[in-house]
Amino acid sequence: MTNKRKGINTICTHVGEVKDEQFKGAVSPIYMASSYAFEDVEVKRYPRYFNTPNQEGLCKKIAALEHTEAALIFSSGMAAISHTLMAFLKAGDHIVFQQTLYGGTYNFAVTQLEKYGISYSFSEGWKAKDLENEIKPNTKVIYIETPSNPLLTITDMNAVSNLAKEKNIVTMIDNTFASPINQNPVDFGIDIVIHSATKYMGGHSDICAGAVAASQEHIDTIWQSSICFGGSLSDQTVWLLERSLKTMALRVKAQNDNAQQMAAFLENNVDIDAVYYPGLKSHEDYNLAMKQMCGFGGMLSFELKEGLDASAFMKALQLIKPSMSLAGVESTMLSPVLTSHALMSKEDREKQGIKDGLIRFSVGIEEVEDLIMDIEQALAKVKLNTVLA
Structure with missing residues (x-):
């Protein structure tokens, strides 16, 4: 064999x-x-x-x-x-x-x-x-x-x-x-x-x-x-x-499923301007991803609606961790301009399309309902603070 x-x-x-x-x-x-x-x-x-x-x-x-x-x-x-x-x-x-x-x-x-x-x-x-x-x-x-x-x-x-x-x-x-x-x-x-x-x-x-x-x-x-x-x-x-x-296939398949659901949730949320995930049919290269991938992964990125502060949003999260790196069993978010792409100049980041408000989301293995609730409560806090300000 x-x-x-x-x-x-x-x-x-x-x-x-x-x-x-x-x-x-x-x-x-x-x-x-x-x-x-x-x-x-x-x-x-x-x-x-x-x-x-x-x-x-x-x-x-x-x-x-x-x-x-x-x-x-x-x-x-x-x-x-x-x-x-x-x-x-x-x-x-x-x-x-x-x-x-x-x-x-x-x-x-x-x-x-x-x-x-x-x-x-x-x-x-x-x-x-x-x-x-x-x-x-x-x-x-x-x-x-x-x-x-x-x-x-x-x-x-x-x-x-x-x-x-x-x-x-x-x-x-x-x-x-x-x-x-x-x-x-x-x-x-x-x-x-x-x-x-x-x-x-x-x-x-x-x-x-x-x-x-x-x-x-x-x-x-x-x-x-x-x-x-x-x-x-x-x-x-x-x-x-x-x-x-030994558990990678099990973990990754669970993260694939969760990320697909989270991407769909975010794409349909009025407080989100853009979602980047190859498993969405709206993705520019969805058909190519279908051809060369057998799963779309646990990573996605999104941009909050203009006027909503990305840093304040991440600080308001209670379950999802604002944290460096990615791909752990726990869900994490970060700002690429402050972490993974901080060594690049603002000009070079913008050439790649990386905006200051971009949030990278590493989806873990938690229940999707809990992740959605955490994002919704964080968005509500940010919107309230924006209005009060």
Whole structure:
């Protein structure tokens, strides 16, 4: 029975588990050693080389989830992004980034790449033709994000892959918002899949990690430079992440269902000016999302009616937490201009369509009725204070 024939919950639960040969425990034992034997062994293990027993097991699980040959895990999502980019770029090279992009990735590009003689361009939009317009003779990588953070734009992965293959360009995607449960980019021709494993893979707002999944050849390339940069993950966190992945499919499917209902509620609320969620038929790329996603995710964004203060609204919430990060089992909201995209200039944020009043909503697994009640009471307070002011 191959990994591809196993059900998603079976993969989450069993693939990559480390066998407890001594005591026959039902879960993977944790190996905390930072020093291993080097003589008369098949593998010379060292944590920075990504090959401790727990690291190897977790990588097998992530590769199976993303339908790839291999994977690597890192100490954070940005470690996964930066290690992967630097493995495929050198002085004189050029990279094309999708315009709608996570703020941390954007900041890495504009503050770090030029130090290494690497040039970059941001596309005017998120369509394949927008990316094509930025390609130069020395372009080595196209980097996309779909659904994007925080406006949930959808990029046609097949179109981008076909474009890149014609020009011998490596494609990379940040698949964090979708998770492997809702989208598998390699099935659409993308070469390298990157995750902030802090988010849906971890799912409980208590660990920080990153992951990369790709062909063995590409993973070998990333490994060669990553062992020098030192972004490996501690085995304790590796073990916690492997444990969390066992319930990822169950969690994400519940979050999908809740987010769909919350998006519909917000879209029909007179106090909301705009809702961004690929599962809404009003979304510009709804049909494309239907084609390349098997679930629309637990993330959405919305804008309050003009005149209503977004900060006051979030402070009035009683159940939903105004909090950094995303994808925990608990529902959270934040202001991208103050958090995820704070390192971008106001001008650059506005180019992406990120307004000061935009609120990003990470929908958890609570009952939808409770989430709706919390939003309604917060809106009522904000409206009352607005009138009194």
